[in-house]
Amino acid sequence: MSSVQGGSHAASYERPYRPAQPEGTPVADRRSAIRQAALLLFAAQGYRSTTMADIGAAVGIRGPSLYKHVASKQELLAEIMIGTMEQLIADNIVAVAGADDVRERLRRSVEAHIRYHARHRLEAFVGNREIGSLEQPDQDRVLGRRSDYERRFRELIEQGAAEGTFHVQSTRIASYSILDMGIGVSSWFHEGGEFSVDQLAYQYGDTALRMVGALPHSGTRNGDEPE
Amino acid sequence: MSSVQGGSHAASYERPYRPAQPEGTPVADRRSAIRQAALLLFAAQGYRSTTMADIGAAVGIRGPSLYKHVASKQELLAEIMIGTMEQLIADNIVAVAGADDVRERLRRSVEAHIRYHARHRLEAFVGNREIGSLEQPDQDRVLGRRSDYERRFRELIEQGAAEGTFHVQSTRIASYSILDMGIGVSSWFHEGGEFSVDQLAYQYGDTALRMVGALPHSGTRNGDEPE
DNA sequence: TCTGATGGCTAATGGTCAGTAGCCAAGCTC
DNA sequence: GAGCTTGGCTACTGACCATTAGCCATCAGA
Structure with missing residues (x-):
């Protein structure tokens, strides 16, 4: 198992990569899940104190990945x-x-x-x-x-x-x-x-x-x- | 007018230095002026969006100078x-x-x-x-x-x-x-x-x-x- | 089996900001 | 007038953050 998934630019550790279409997550729901997570976090912490990384974490992805679904915070x-x-x-x-x-x-x-x-x-x-x-x-x-x-x-x-x-x-x-x-x-x-x-x-x-x-x-x- | 007031570490431009005790500003009022400015700004922009520089500007000093009067935001x-x-x-x-x-x-x-x-x-x-x-x-x-x-x-x-x-x-x-x-x-x-x-x-x-x-x-x- | 689209990822960028360090002028006190 | 205190200042530090760049695995369809 020598092939590192991260490609040439990545470091040499095992990256916890999640497939594009994980088990229980119907694709159409992604956007509304993000919206819901944002709502929860905005309410709990305020807009300014909520980071894109927070919102991402709440739906199981990284902050920058949100931009595949949403134009901006x-x-x-x-x-x-x-x-x-x-x-x-x-x-x-x-x-x-x-x-x-x-x-x-x-x-x-x-x-x-x-x-x-x-x-x-x-x-x-x-x-x-x-x-x-x-x-x-x-x-x-x-x-x-x-x-x-x-x-x-x-x-x-x-x-x-x-x-x-x-x-x-x-x-x-x-x-x-x-x-x-x-x-x-x-x-x-x-x-x-x-x-x-x-x-x-x-x-x-x-x-x-x-x-x-x-x-x-x-x-x-x-x-x-x-x- | 060759003596630069800023000292050796400063750049060679004319620094707009204000004396420690400017005309119309009784010393005892400084702290409450800062508090009042903070209140106004917190109300208008929110706590997170208000910077120490904003508060300083509202009372005529720089952000870091506030720490001579106040422990923290x-x-x-x-x-x-x-x-x-x-x-x-x-x-x-x-x-x-x-x-x-x-x-x-x-x-x-x-x-x-x-x-x-x-x-x-x-x-x-x-x-x-x-x-x-x-x-x-x-x-x-x-x-x-x-x-x-x-x-x-x-x-x-x-x-x-x-x-x-x-x-x-x-x-x-x-x-x-x-x-x-x-x-x-x-x-x-x-x-x-x-x-x-x-x-x-x-x-x-x-x-x-x-x-x-x-x-x-x-x-x-x-x-x-x-x- | 190829190919394009989708949606993840890490890395980097450009910016902001609270707070600290250290300098210095003015004024007060002795 | 020496020296301390006060309250400015600039420069810097360390952190954080939205967003972009660019890579790549998976999958659907041809």
């Missing part, structure tokens, strides 16, 4: 952040579409917001913390979506206030407060804890309605079942 | 983060001390919370975003204070719930929601905007009471004056 971040905002807005559109009543529309919007932040807590967490790590023009794009998203909530609250259904001093503060609660969820929620995603969504929906003065009073005596 | 971060938690807890103790009624105690706690996050928004912002950049054992210390702080709110809400004054499904979710709203404030508030700090504090105090079901109904008809 920045691209991984951009994908996560833009995807997050797109999904939030898409979910919101669906949520609102199902109801005419402002109260119900706000409830559903909040539930969708919470659901996303609980189910995709890492995306949401990274999406919030790493805005500054995103280069232009993507940063502006994400900030634009974010402000669109906030406007959707604000306009709902304005509408409710105009109708006399909601009672708030500032629609902007109300929308910020509601959204910020959701953002908070992404920093502490974990599956298998005290509450299910559905319970959480329902409770926050309730809380939001209280905040805008749309629940008659101490309300919320209907246990915990959602919908 | 990490020390600057630790000071900010520990100081923030200490202050929040101290403010909370004072706020609660002034009242017996749970309702009033919660209101004052929330107002203090909001006031801090508005007045010291950079500290609060950095304090939240950079926990992961803080090395041990400081990180655990800060997390410990944070959890003490949360407990203070939660116990207040538990007490109110036991008395029948508050009505919530989960005291933990209620405390998290309230605190998260404040954290949000530190990310968007700016002096000179639509609301003063006092107005903000008052409105959030109101909102928090609504959230725990302690305001009879649509409430809040008393304009905007605090206290």
Whole structure:
């Protein structure tokens, strides 16, 4: 066994070479595995503190090999952040579409917001913390979506206030407060804890309605079942 | 003008040397100026992306000169983060001390919370975003204070719930929601905007009471004056 | 069986950065 | 005015890191 696999340029030790197509790794999954690993690491260590070598190690390859699948580290971040905002807005559109009543529309919007932040807590967490790590023009794009998203909530609250259904001093503060609660969820929620995603969504929906003065009073005596 | 100030090791160009004690810079302020510059930069660019040279430039000196005033970059971060938690807890103790009624105690706690996050928004912002950049054992210390702080709110809400004054499904979710709203404030508030700090504090105090079901109904008809 | 594409690898490149070493001027104290 | 202290400075060190260059094994298809 004298033939060294590394070729002429390599040192004379046995290189731990892995074949291009190892056992349990379907080729199409590689890219999404990398994305998932990046997400986990960005969330745990921050974008700047995560190295390409870290991401590579998480999927069983070396840092430079990642470039066979991905253009840059920045691209991984951009994908996560833009995807997050797109999904939030898409979910919101669906949520609102199902109801005419402002109260119900706000409830559903909040539930969708919470659901996303609980189910995709890492995306949401990274999406919030790493805005500054995103280069232009993507940063502006994400900030634009974010402000669109906030406007959707604000306009709902304005509408409710105009109708006399909601009672708030500032629609902007109300929308910020509601959204910020959701953002908070992404920093502490974990599956298998005290509450299910559905319970959480329902409770926050309730809380939001209280905040805008749309629940008659101490309300919320209907246990915990959602919908 | 042939005498080069840089000494024998230096190159032969005119060095822009500043005297040890320049005009308008009282010596005692140097350290706090550095701290302030670090705070600004950490908030704007993040801890990892801020270099010692950046901080130096912000106070008119070179990066390495900072080490005459500060032990390390990490020390600057630790000071900010520990100081923030200490202050929040101290403010909370004072706020609660002034009242017996749970309702009033919660209101004052929330107002203090909001006031801090508005007045010291950079500290609060950095304090939240950079926990992961803080090395041990400081990180655990800060997390410990944070959890003490949360407990203070939660116990207040538990007490109110036991008395029948508050009505919530989960005291933990209620405390998290309230605190998260404040954290949000530190990310968007700016002096000179639509609301003063006092107005903000008052409105959030109101909102928090609504959230725990302690305001009879649509409430809040008393304009905007605090206290 | 050849050949191109794919996806690994190591080595190198170019850059950045925290922190250290050592020099020096100004000012204070004795 | 000698000498110490303070707080600047430049140069350097050691490390780290994203990305590129270029090599090669495997595999699919002709």
